[in-house]
Amino acid sequence: MPESANVESPEIAKAEAALLKNDWKTAEPILDSWLATHPVDARALFDAGYLADAQGRNEDAMAFYTKAVSANPKSFEAQISLGLLLARMGKSADSRPVLVVATTLDPGDAGVAAKAKAWRALAQIDRVGVDGKADPAQASADLIEALKLTPETTEDTLFAASLAEAAGDSVSAEAAYRRLLKKDPDSEQASTGLAHVLIAQKKYPEAEDLVKEALKKHPEDPALTAQLAAVLVAQDKAEALPLLQEFHQKHPDDAALTRMLAQVNADAGDYEASDELYVKMLAADPKDADLLAGHGQNLIRLHRYAEAMKAFEQATSIDETNGEAWNGLAFASFEMHQPTITLHALSVRSKYLPETATIYFLWATAYDTLHDKKQASAYYHQFLDTANGKFPDQEWQAKQRLAVLEKGR
Structure with a gap:
């Protein structure tokens, strides 16, 4: 909102004084009356947009901010307010060019911190991308511009780390997470982020030590628990199964942990316990091809081949690229004495999975x-x-x- 020292009329001064106190009932009729006779007053249009924005009337706010920008294209406050509002409304394609213009304008009394906010908003937009076309390199460049104006925040460091991960730069991502952990050893986000990078690099012992230490500070954190289970599974450690069982009892609706427990049960040879979990998950999501494939694998191990075939056929009809489902269908159909289906399944499987000795046989x-x-x-x-x-x-x-x-x- 503009500083009241710059007002050009007593009416606007009174409205802005009310806005500073969040007194919308006083400010709104004054602004309405003024705009009825001064429809292109950029300052009053911005104030009306600010009022509507504060009340959550997004469409009204967007209309007022747009008119304010039209009336005064050099108004930094109007440009950035419109850009940020459009971003919050999910209109990234409209928001981005407005914010770009904001970064070129003099922020005036709003200061460089406000311009840095525009750059950070652009970074968030570019990270996801307009129309789903992510541009992590541009997002990183946006963030660098923001850091030229204001000091790096915890959110900036996490953002930079996530951008590095998205770009496949695990070295930079690891460095960012470690930098944040040095500053804040209790940061859950930095711990989970660094663990994710270490797991991706298959540095399982180091990831295990990190996650176990973090869990001492955050014992109920589901992400950290999932990561510990993942590294234990990757190292074939027996502690994985009881850890998952205990956590699943406490959080039966955690889908990621339930999937992991189902797989670990299957790996341990407890196919009935594993399949009980798959059946429950499929009841909630019957068109999940991966769940159907896991269910089918258990049915094969339980020698229920006809049911397994049905599960794999459903999975492949939902996701034709699911190599594991085609793999399962090949084995189940052979057990059901249907070699023609087996050969077809093997042919499609070969598009997505490498051949092995077992498959050649x-x-x-x-x-x-x-x-x-x-x-x-x-x-x-x-x-x-x-x-x-x-x-x-x-x-x-x-x-x-x-x-x-x-x-x-």
Whole structure:
């Protein structure tokens, strides 16, 4: 709001005095009356926009600010207020050019801190991007402009770290999080952020130490607990399962932890406990392809192949790019003596997942079942070339089948 020392009329002075006291009932009729006879008074238009903005009347505020900018394009306060309002309303495409103009104007009594606010708002917009086209490099440049005007804040450091992560610059992200932790060792956001970077770099022991220390200060933090579980799982540590079970009892609605617990239960061989969790999650989100694939994998291990096929078919119809679902469908359909479906599933799977010795064997046995000797032989050979003694039973079978298939050649 403009300083009352710069007012040009007693009416506006009285309205602005009321605005300073949040006395909207006094200010509004004065401004309405004044604007009825002075419709292009930039100062009064801005004040009316400020009043509407403070009352949460976004559309009215936007209209008044827009008229104020039109009446005086060099009004920094009108430009930045309009830009910030549009950003809050989710109108990034409209907000950005307005804020860019604001950064070129003299902030006057508002000071450089207000101009820095415009740059920070631009950084937030560019981080997400207009129309979903994120531009982390421009967001970083915006933040640098803000830091030329005002000191770095905790929010700035976290923002810079997240931008570095988005750009794949783990070194800069780690440095930013460590800088903040040095300043504020109790920062949950810095701890979780640094742990995320360390986990992405597969520095699991270091991440484990960091998260355990942070959990001493924030024992109920779900993000830190999830990260500890993740690093324990990555290191195949037995503590992962009881940790997840305990946290799940306290927070049964935490979807991320529930998924992790379901997977760890499956890895531990407790397929029934795992599947109970998948079924509950699917009841809330029946079209989640990853959940359907996990459910299907458990059904295979429980030898419920027909149900597994149904789950995988649903998953692939929802997300055709889900390689794990196609993988599961291939195995389930073979167990159901439907090798044609198996070959189709394997063909699509190969678009999204690399071939393995086990998959070569499945290719071979599916073709063998269909009496396609040429293809069966080729895949049995590929299986033997990659198995390297890890699958003795299947290797013996492959050699026996090759002796039969290639007899007389």
